[in-house]
Amino acid sequence: MRRFACGERPGWREIAREAGFAFHTIDGAPYWDESHAYAFTLTEIEEVIEAPSAELHALCLAFAADAVEDERILASLAIPEPVRDTVRASWRRGDPSLYGRLDFSYGGSGPAKLLEYNADTPTALYETAVFQWLWLDQGLAEGRLPAGSDQFNAVHERLIARLGEIAPPGLFAFAADSSGPEDLGTAGYLQDCAVQAGCETILLDLGQIGLRADGAFCGPDERPFAGLFKLYPWEWAFQDAFGPAVAAAPTRFLEPPWKMVLSNKGLLAHLWAREPGHPNLLPAYFEGDPACASLGAFVRKPLLSREGANVEMFSAEGTRLAGEPGPYGTEGYIRQGLAELPFFDGRRPLLGAWIVGDAPAGLCIRESEGPITGDGALFVPHLIEPA
Amino acid sequence: MADDREAQADFGRRRPAEPAPAVTPPDRSASKRSQTVSTVLVASAGLAALGLGSLDRTAPSKDVLVYVDAAACAADGIRPADECRSDYATARAAYPSTAPHYGSSPECEGHHGTSHCQPDPNAPTQFVPRMAGYLLGRRAADWVTPEPVYDHRQGHGGHDGSYCTGSGGKVSTGSGGHASSAKLKPAAAKATSFGGFGGSGKSFSSFGSS
Numbered sequence: 001m002r003r004f005a006c007g008e009r010p011g012w013r014e015i016a017r018e019a020g021f022a023f024h025t026i027d028g029a030p031y032w033d034e035s036h037a038y039a040f041t042l043t044e045i046e047e048v049i050e051a052p053s054a055e056l057h058a059l060c061l062a063f064a065a066d067a068v069e070d071e072r073i074l075a076s077l078a079i080p081e082p083v084r085d086t087v088r089a090s091w092r093r094g095d096p097s098l099y100g101r102l103d104f105s106y107g108g109s110g111p112a113k114l115l116e117y118n119a120d121t122p123t124a125l126y127e128t129a130v131f132q133w134l135w136l137d138q139g140l141a142e143g144r145l146p147a148g149s150d151q152f153n154a155v156h157e158r159l160i161a162r163l164g165e166i167a168p169p170g171l172f173a174f175a176a177d178s179s180g181p182e183d184l185g186t187a188g189y190l191q192d193c194a195v196q197a198g199c200e201t202i203l204l205d206l207g208q209i210g211l212r213a214d215g216a217f218c219g220p221d222e223r224p225f226a227g228l229f230k231l232y233p234w235e236w237a238f239q240d241a242f243g244p245a246v247a248a249a250p251t252r253f254l255e256p257p258w259k260m261v262l263s264n265k266g267l268l269a270h271l272w273a274r275e276p277g278h279p280n281l282l283p284a285y286f287e288g289d290p291a292c293a294s295l296g297a298f299v300r301k302p303l304l305s306r307e308g309a310n311v312e313m314f315s316a317e318g319t320r321l322a323g324e325p326g327p328y329g330t331e332g333y334i335r336q337g338l339a340e341l342p343f344f345d346g347r348r349p350l351l352g353a354w355i356v357g358d359a360p361a362g363l364c365i366r367e368s369e370g371p372i373t374g375d376g377a378l379f380v381p382h383l384i385e386p387a
Numbered sequence: 388m389a390d391d392r393e394a395q396a397d398f399g400r401r402r403p404a405e406p407a408p409a410v411t412p413p414d415r416s417a418s419k420r421s422q423t424v425s426t427v428l429v430a431s432a433g434l435a436a437l438g439l440g441s442l443d444r445t446a447p448s449k450d451v452l453v454y455v456d457a458a459a460c461a462a463d464g465i466r467p468a469d470e471c472r473s474d475y476a477t478a479r480a481a482y483p484s485t486a487p488h489y490g491s492s493p494e495c496e497g498h499h500g501t502s503h504c505q506p507d508p509n510a511p512t513q514f515v516p517r518m519a520g521y522l523l524g525r526r527a528a529d530w531v532t533p534e535p536v537y538d539h540r541q542g543h544g545g546h547d548g549s550y551c552t553g554s555g556g557k558v559s560t561g562s563g564g565h566a567s568s569a570k571l572k573p574a575a576a577k578a579t580s581f582g583g584f585g586g587s588g589k590s591f592s593s594f595g596s597s
Contacts, residue, residue: 045419133424150419157421177585196425206585213579222579232584242583362420384419 001044001108003344005036006145009138020188021131023181032127033378034135038349038365039385045152045363048112052280053102053353053360056114056271059278060262061358063270064091067261076286077266078303078331083238086247087257095256096166097357098190098229099125099159100263101364103373104280104351107342111279112351114271115339116301120255120263121233123182124352124379126189128364129155132381139383148386155354155362159190162357164197168252170226171200173219177232178205187231199227206232211242217251229254233263235304265301265334284336297321297338302329308374313338322371341371348373349380451531453550453558453569455520463567465525474533478521482535483507485553486515498551500540519550522558522571531571 009015012034016024024032040049067073068091074084101122106112133153139145172194176187191203202219209217209228216224228251230237237243246257261267268284275281285291287300296316305311309326341348350373352364366377454460460471488507489495495504495514507513516537524531536550536558549569550558557572 042419129421130424133421136420137424153420155421156424175584192425207582209584210579210581211583218579220581230584236587237584239587240584241580241586245583 001106002039003036003347003349004039006034006139008034009135009142009144012135015134015138016131019131019134021126021185023185024127024131026182029376031379032131033367033380036345037380038344038382039149040152040382042150042384042387044108045384048106049104049351049353049363050152050360052112053355056102056117056280057100057355057358057360059271059275060117060119060267063267063274064258064261067270068092068258073270074261076270077261077264079260079264080238082244083234083257083260086238087260089247090253090256091258095252095258097256097259098162098166098254099357099361100255100259100355102353102355104353105339105341106351107344107349113282113339114268114280115282115336115350116265117262117267118352120259121231121306122352122354123186123231124364124366125155125186125354127379128153128352128354128362129159130189132364132379135381136383145383146386150384150386151362151382152384153362155356156193158356158359158361159193160197163190163194163199165357166254167194167197167199168226171202171219171223172227172229173209173217173225174201174203174229175206175209175231183231187229190229206230209242211245211249215245215248215250217242217245217249225251227252227254233304233306234260265303265305265336266332268301268336269334282337282339284334287333287335292335295335295337298335299338300333300335302326302333303331304328308372311372313371324372324374341368341373350377448570448572449529449531450525451522451558451569451571452525452567453520453522453536453560454567459520459567460523465567466523466527470527471523474523475521478523478533478535479518481533481553482518483509486518486535486537487553487555489514496540498540500538503538522550522552522569525568 013024016032067077068088071084074087079087099122100117100119102117103115104112105115133151133156136145136149136151140147140149174187174191174194176183178184188203191201194201204219208220210219210222212218212222212224217228218224230253234257237246246253266286268282269286272281272284283295292298298314300312300314302310305326305328308324310324310328312323313321315321341350347367347369348371349365349367352366353360354362354364363382365380365382366373367380368374368377452460452465454463457472457475460466460475461468487498489504490513492504492514495516499516503519504514504516507515518535519538520536521533522531522536523533534552536552539549539551549560552558552571554573558569559572560569
């Protein structure tokens with residue numbers, strides 16, 4: 001793994017505009033940054049990222065199977081009691097999942113360490129699957145990147161294939177908060193994939209979703225949704241007025257409700273308890289567990305949090321090293337052994353390994369200046385070195 | 388208004404017949420990435436129309452025919468006699484199971500008028516209105532399901548219709564038109580509600596980790 005300067009494509013902003021990649025710059029600050037990139041060997045990709053991702057996802061599914069049947073586990077994840085039957089039913093029914101992203105700390109040596117699983121509402125999908133792919137494709141065509149370079153990125157065709165497998169017959173809706181260009185872009189991209197998979201689709205704002213008298217969710221014209229992708233966390237959806245209607249609805253959701261047990265930092269404590277010493281896991285415990293004392297330097301994470309919010313870093317002596325403010329934390333915390341993000345030219349990359357269906361499908365990298373990757377991190381492309 | 392609604396419903400929706408333009412690079416032999424990626428994000432161009440104001444939530448009325456029996460239907464000549472008979476048979480067969488049931492005779496007569504009710508032969512503690520006639524479509528192609536109609540007490544439930552159906556539909560026979568011509572207004576469906584998702588959070592991206 002190395003970081004190298006490759007220089008921007010002249011006119012990439014124009015290319016982005018034509019492609020519909022509207023959020024390459026967010027609130028005036030850059031988000032997409034192709035002035036440099038990361039390079040991996042094929043062995044690194046396959047043995048350090050791809051194979052462990054497949055294994056960890058399988059461990060997560062095994063955990064989910066146990067968790068939905070165990071009230072104590074569901075309680076430890078702060079999943080409210082009225083919601084548990086819905087979560088359990090979606091697992092027992094075999095509701096399929098579409099995608100997720102495992103986030104790793106890895107700097108070129110040793111095993112990649114899992115920081116969390118964004119299993120419910122991951123973003124950075126379009127820029128991974130399409131714009132990063134196009135960056136490599138054009139770089140190769142123009143001779144600006146080494147001939148024979150590849151990329152760990154089958155996300156696009158795997159999403160289309162997966163949607164084709166799992167889409168229920170009927171109208172398939174894609175919903176997000178349309179005031180967020182990144183959210184809307186992600187939902188719109190998945191709609192595009194679904195169209196290519198042969199689905200009839202509609203894209204809408206979360207607030208446009210309706211609930212019919214017959215219990216089906218629907219759009220403004222009241223036509224029922226057979227499927228509904230919502231870029232909106234389940235823990236929020238279940239607090240909303242429509243939350244109680246999910247249980248009896250014939251509408252099938254993506255991600256399904258059972259993803260709640262994975263999109264929760266409590267997963268990390270449970271995985272460590274099930275697989276202590278696993279090379280890709282960091283020791284992690286629920287706060288209050290006396291074993292927390294054995295952690296040394298640690299990171300305190302709310303069970304439910306996004307964009308690095310409310311995450312705090314402590315030294316072994318208990319000194320607060322870093323922290324991000326935010327609104328989360330009322331459900332409780334875990335403490336996880338610290339695996340600092342590596343330094344490359346003063347930047348700290350975070351590796352995101354995409355799972356589509358149940359298999360690893362690609363990689364994205366986001367860079368931050370500080371030790372906690374937040375919403376201001378840059379998206380930086382990657383390639384696989386020629387053999 | 389109906390046309391507006393159609394146009395709004397289709398805005399933001401794409402069908403499989405409109406695939407996004409795809410770029411297929413030549414001579415692709417790599418193994419870890421997609422072979423083909425459509426690079427133009429067409430679908431994000433349109434959200435479904437936000438406005439709900441033009442939606443007509445009331446069920447439309449249907450033109451139907453109402454007769455006391457198959458002979459009256461056949462004599463009227465609008466529908467062929469054999470269709471009058473088969474539709475009557477359908478309605479008559481539906482009567483025992485679809486007639487509204489009441490716990491007492493006064494309750495039933497409150498809805499359907501004096502001497503229009505009788506005990507249910509299958510459940511004698513309950514009362515059902517007598518079948519006053521049946522309704523059917525003006526043409527077979529109208530796909531109206533034939534069903535029994537019941538006398539309706541003038542003014543009950545704020546409805547001055549002549550008859551009602553087992554599901555609460557209102558049947559109004561025209562005043563100036565042909566006696567058998569009627570309008571059926573189905574019982575109002577419970578309204579769809581909107582805006583029940585999205586209240587708990589705002590836009591977010593979820594990459595952050597540490």
